[in-house]
Amino acid sequence: MTILGDWGTTRLRLFRLEGGAVVDRLVGPGIGQITSSPAATFAATIAPWQAAARGGGVLLCGMAGSRNGVVEAPYASCPADPAAWAGATQSVEIDGIRVTIAPGLSGANFAGRADVMRGEETQIFGAVALDPALAQGRHLLVLPGTHSKWVELIDGRVARFHTFMTGEMFALLRDHSTLGRAGADVAGRDEGFVDGLARAGTGLLASLFEARAAQLIEGRSHGWAMGLMSGLLIGGEFAEALALAGDAPDKITLIGDPALSDIYAQAAAAHGLATVRLDGDACVIAGLRRLAAHLTSTEAGSGEA
């Protein structure tokens, strides 16, 4: 397969590869935004590459495999390695194109409760391909985002993971709460973020209202208050995650976009953790390539080397 894609909630991204490198891209609506069926949306988006897609098929990860996606791909169970993951793919034909859908992962989180992911597993297995040091021993990976994932990787397998509602909570507070407000007054934001990291220990419900009270009483800026909220949330995520993870390593691997990774690295430093950073897009593509190689080798009758 030379066409790979990541179909998330907010967008569909298709990559065309030649010799292992991305040579072209297409973008379409996310699973959460489509107005026609997933199949019709997919066919319309891939139309410019139709001939190549019909010839070689397409591999998709992310929400494409959810109940609202192209076809439901049940979660592979943790602990999961790339072979188990590849073994749970689902295929369907759309407009003469064979579309293979990667499953997500399910398992018990750090607190022993049910948890799920769709899409991040591709980045995780891609990260192991990009950074061979991750293939051996125990590592803690953090994928910041709407639903941040903390992942315990043991010898290249996803042993367990835990979802934090951090990014979604920040968007809710910014866009819909009495603490948020239209307008991008960013003055004081960096200072607020540092203050938020420092104050995250008292609990989220107990600390968020300070974003309002400090504006009323201490004349703090709206930008400072937004930074404070961000610091309280991300600092809270680190405090909760490290308490749950138990025996935490002295470094974490951050997988995500550079701006978000910057602020997570700041939070990690505040907790005395070193960081290794991998680009989220590079990990998606590496993970899809790894999955495609698995599927090809399986069809050829042998497992991944």
Add this chain to the structure above:
Amino acid sequence: MTILGDWGTTRLRLFRLEGGAVVDRLVGPGIGQITSSPAATFAATIAPWQAAARGGGVLLCGMAGSRNGVVEAPYASCPADPAAWAGATQSVEIDGIRVTIAPGLSGANFAGRADVMRGEETQIFGAVALDPALAQGRHLLVLPGTHSKWVELIDGRVARFHTFMTGEMFALLRDHSTLGRAGADVAGRDEGFVDGLARAGTGLLASLFEARAAQLIEGRSHGWAMGLMSGLLIGGEFAEALALAGDAPDKITLIGDPALSDIYAQAAAAHGLATVRLDGDACVIAGLRRLAAHLTSTEAGSGEA
């Protein structure tokens, strides 16, 4: 004054008293909902009682004294007793009616950070009037709501208080998040609430996503998930508040509407706390009457007995 009122964010409620009892009520839009000026909205709402209002004046508490209200009444500082509170009222004339506005309170919260309230102080001082046991010694009062307040009362004075974003957070999650959904499927809600109370210890960001994962993996109902979120939030509020309050008493006084007080009493019981319950409306009216008596006696040249 025989006309008293509570002008909050969501509604204006006016009470007409005779012999200490409420004999009539009027309702108008909240400060957060008015489309004309606060003064014009007030004049239109009170029109049916205009003659009485012009004769005796009106006393208002709540958001009427905020920056977006009738006239800004700066916060009285904690520790605050009714005399200090009454001393910080502001008066203004609207349509020939003398309107007196109660201030809110400000102070350092349980974590030593700035905090504010507007309206709850009226219920608190009203509660002391209704339950004389509160006038002596140290008591912990809890006023559940959009912004829940935990109040340390010492000898009838508000020593300090702490705001928790619990009610607003629940509304954000229910109305705007990926965890909420339209429709009132309440099956399993009570069970979810109890599960949420029990699981609140791991932190809010770490536990909320289970509301989604348990529906996908364990077949839990949407009602159970909503109950879980409520239990995680209220249980989280109790865990954070009791850790911050330090030397917590073995009972708390709950001030609020009966339905919300029911579920807070359940959370209190889960933490081994007994509860004394006072009706929120009765406390508002008792607090306004107490403030009116203070103002009358001050005008006559003497303080409250």
